[in-house]
Amino acid sequence: MRCIVSGMLVWERPEPPNRPVPAPLNRERIVRAAIQLADADGLEAVSLRKVATVLGVGPMRLYNYIAGKEELLDLMVDAVHAEIRPVGDDWREVLRSLAETTRQAAHEHEWLADLLGGRPQLGPHALARGEAVVAALGGVEVDDVMPVVTAVDAYVIGAVRREIAERRAERATGMDEKRWQASLGPYLERTFATGRFPALATVVRDAAHLDADHTFRIGLDFLLDGIEARISR
Amino acid sequence: MRCIVSGMLVWERPEPPNRPVPAPLNRERIVRAAIQLADADGLEAVSLRKVATVLGVGPMRLYNYIAGKEELLDLMVDAVHAEIRPVGDDWREVLRSLAETTRQAAHEHEWLADLLGGRPQLGPHALARGEAVVAALGGVEVDDVMPVVTAVDAYVIGAVRREIAERRAERATGMDEKRWQASLGPYLERTFATGRFPALATVVRDAAHLDADHTFRIGLDFLLDGIEARISR
DNA sequence: TACTGACCGATACACTGTATCGGTCGATGC
DNA sequence: GCATCGACCGATACAGTGTATCGGTCAGTA
Numbered sequence: 181m182r183c184i185v186s187g188m189l190v191w192e193r194p195e196p197p198n199r200p201v202p203a204p205l206n207r208e209r210i211v212r213a214a215i216q217l218a219d220a221d222g223l224e225a226v227s228l229r230k231v232a233t234v235l236g237v238g239p240m241r242l243y244n245y246i247a248g249k250e251e252l253l254d255l256m257v258d259a260v261h262a263e264i265r266p267v268g269d270d271w272r273e274v275l276r277s278l279a280e281t282t283r284q285a286a287h288e289h290e291w292l293a294d295l296l297g298g299r300p301q302l303g304p305h306a307l308a309r310g311e312a313v314v315a316a317l318g319g320v321e322v323d324d325v326m327p328v329v330t331a332v333d334a335y336v337i338g339a340v341r342r343e344i345a346e347r348r349a350e351r352a353t354g355m356d357e358k359r360w361q362a363s364l365g366p367y368l369e370r371t372f373a374t375g376r377f378p379a380l381a382t383v384v385r386d387a388a389h390l391d392a393d394h395t396f397r398i399g400l401d402f403l404l405d406g407i408e409a410r411i412s413r
Numbered sequence: 414m415r416c417i418v419s420g421m422l423v424w425e426r427p428e429p430p431n432r433p434v435p436a437p438l439n440r441e442r443i444v445r446a447a448i449q450l451a452d453a454d455g456l457e458a459v460s461l462r463k464v465a466t467v468l469g470v471g472p473m474r475l476y477n478y479i480a481g482k483e484e485l486l487d488l489m490v491d492a493v494h495a496e497i498r499p500v501g502d503d504w505r506e507v508l509r510s511l512a513e514t515t516r517q518a519a520h521e522h523e524w525l526a527d528l529l530g531g532r533p534q535l536g537p538h539a540l541a542r543g544e545a546v547v548a549a550l551g552g553v554e555v556d557d558v559m560p561v562v563t564a565v566d567a568y569v570i571g572a573v574r575r576e577i578a579e580r581r582a583e584r585a586t587g588m589d590e591k592r593w594q595a596s597l598g599p600y601l602e603r604t605f606a607t608g609r610f611p612a613l614a615t616v617v618r619d620a621a622h623l624d625a626d627h628t629f630r631i632g633l634d635f636l637l638d639g640i641e642a643r644i645s646r
Numbered sequence: 647t648a649c650t651g652a653c654c655g656a657t658a659c660a661c662t663g664t665a666t667c668g669g670t671c672g673a674t675g676c
Numbered sequence: 677g678c679a680t681c682g683a684c685c686g687a688t689a690c691a692g693t694g695t696a697t698c699g700g701t702c703a704g705t706a
Contacts, residue, residue: 227662238686240664249663294531297574300582302600307610315612322620330575331632335564337571341530342563349533367535377540379548387555399564406639460693471655473695482694 205237207245211255215289218256223291228252250299257295258303260285265312271411272404274316275328279336279400286340293344297337320411328407335403343392438470440478444488448522451489456524461485483532490528491536493518498545504644505637507549508561512569512633519573526577530570553644561640568636576625 213234217226232239266277286292372381446467450459465472499511519525605614
């Protein structure tokens with residue numbers, strides 16, 4: 181039913197507002213916008229409303245492409261998985277590459293640390309990553325493949341989360357490592373001064389401190405060594 | 414300045430409403446209530462308002478005890494750390510116990526998987542856990558302690574996250590493993606039928622499937638084996 | 647007895663994800 | 677060419693969130 185009030189002549193009737201050409205939309209565009217927001221201001225800056233605003237679109241329009249926010253997050257993670265393509269000649273190189281590239285992706289998209297491992301990854305890019313890994317692990321016994329990949333994934337997820345969490349905490353107290361020690365140091369100093377954690381205090385104070393890179397690689401070496409021992413058995 | 418309107422006699426003036434005795438409050442009570450909510454309905458069921466309601470208190474009252482929601486979450490995690498006290502005779506038993514008890518805690522409090530590794534753990538119970546671990550690792554070279562514990566922690570965090578995520582996904586499709594295969598199975602079947610993931614398809618279809626317990630333990634064994642090789646070097 | 651400072655919680659604000667639904671437009675059938 | 681239909685867009689609405697503000701009430705103190 182046309183709704184032009186017939187009693188109103190054209191001259192009085194205002195033109196319909198200059199409708200902006202509806203922005204062409206698709207999942208990729210939506211996900212890119214969301215990732216941009218997350219890269220800039222963290223995951224909590226990603227809201228359907230903000231994403232829609234960036235795209236010049238009403239919030240509800242997004243629901244034609246995604247079922248809800250959770251799906252958007254899943255799509256974001258899957259999109260990043262497209263960047264993760266481990267390479268290497270033997271299984272050890274492949275697994276190391278898998279770990280390092282994942283970590284690197286998390287450095288470029290810190291919000292990944294919040295999402296990794298949080299939901300099963302079954303998107304096309306995640307599966308493609310899995311395919312690449314498994315294919316490159318041709319020499320490994322079939323029954324060993326899943327446990328090995330799963331273990332490396334688990335280590336990487338946890339290590340990256342810890343690392344990013346620490347980095348954020350540092351940043352929150354003022355960017356420098358100087359100030360970090362100036363704010364957390366005193367807290368730990370005071371706490372250790374109570375004498376309730378003698379062994380811990382000794383280790384923290386006396387042991388060599390490793391930077392994030394070394395810490396990640398040492399743990400990874402532990403794991404790969406252990407895998408090697410069982411794989412070639 | 415007393416606000417009793419002097420023109421109004423007692424007989425007309427209503428009694429002040431029977432103020433409920435202000436509920437005695439402290440952090441422990443708040444944290445317990447929050448954990449109860451999270452155990453029952455997941456982390457997203459924890460809101461300051463609901464916690465306050467459970468305690469029979471106005472929401473803003475909580476801010477006398479915590480600075481914001483993040484702090485509440487930190488306190489929840491720290492409270493659970495009180496349950497984690499690894500035991501064992503040699504370093505390997507201690508680390509295995511650390512991993513298993515952490516995993517068990519995450520089974521009792523699934524929301525822990527969402528929080529683990531998300532922020533540095535510096536609360537008293539987390540430190541006490543650290544102290545217990547380090548103390549039990551007396552035989553290990555001082556410079557090796559941190560890398561080793563950090564690696565095990567990283568693995569556990571990631572493995573537990575993955576495991577809980579999968580469990581939730583199963584539950585979301587209907588409780589049974591039967592229905593899980595009936596819903597995810599077809600999706601993977603269809604996807605593999607495209608032929609885009611041949612190696613992955615082979616492994617998923619042909620390799621032996623491990624349950625969650627075995628998967629966790631195998632990965633942990635990999636890691637501990639690797640640690641053993643480097644520690645006694 | 648008067649006062650003062652702590653503190654409680656009602657109210658308010660800006661924001662979230664999402665259900666609903668009237669209105670508009672393009673495509674389709676006659 | 678016209679009428680009709682169905683898809684879809686987005687304004688509006690709703691329930692819920694974390695938290696800032698602030699007036700009113702009370703207990704303790706001078």
